[in-house]
Amino acid sequence: VNIANQIKVSVGEFLPLVPLVQGLRNKGIRPRHLETLSTNIGQDVIIDNKFTLKKAMKMGLEGYADAIAKMGETAGKEYQIEVALNEMELAWSEIDLDLLPYKNTGTHVLKGYDELTAILDEQITMAQAMMFSPFKAAFEERITKWNDTLSLVSDVLEGWMEVQRSWLYLQPIFDSDDIMKQLPTEGKRFSTVDKNWRQTMVAALRKPHAVTFCANERLLKNFQEGVQFLDLVQKGLSEYLETKRDAFARFYFLGAWSFWC
16 A cells, blocks of 8 residues: 555656657757757756756756657657658659560650559648748748649649640651651651650769659740640641641541541
């Protein structure tokens, strides 16, 4: 009974110190938190391997238990952001672009677009949520930079796929010398995009790391220009086919690709 009473008394004495211990031992605490605490209480607080509860009591920190508990809570929330940022960056560390040779064209195309955009959409949502967190201050620059990087990669991949879809459709058509002669303006535009496409694929094969390669403003501009050029090419091709269909009614049942095959 005496032992039980002693334990009860000890627990009762320790209970008010729990917020103090939890605050001081939070794994999110960084030097910046201790510097702020030291300024607020007027004495240096250094937590190292020699720091003990006895030392904390000797410093009179129990009198600042509320402030220390609040510091621990803030540090914990910031730590969650820090861990999330680290995990997002780590998730991309081994993600490369999946590039496969395309038929006998001598170049490549991108696969795995849906998987890449799924990761991007999830991380962009997380990064934007962090930007509204009241605990973002210590990582605001890093969060903004990562969010901008993800958004740029997303825009590049979207432009990449727009160009790829049009290029896949038009490449077998403009592979014909006959069509190049009949549509010289469209042929020249397609050749420009085709040249840029092949150069981009070669560069991507050399440095396939997805984020590193795609976080490129110049690459985005190239794809945007490629989309514009290929839209003009398809428009010119459609107008040309209309003239052929007017002369040969049965061509209304044929698409552009089948017409030239």
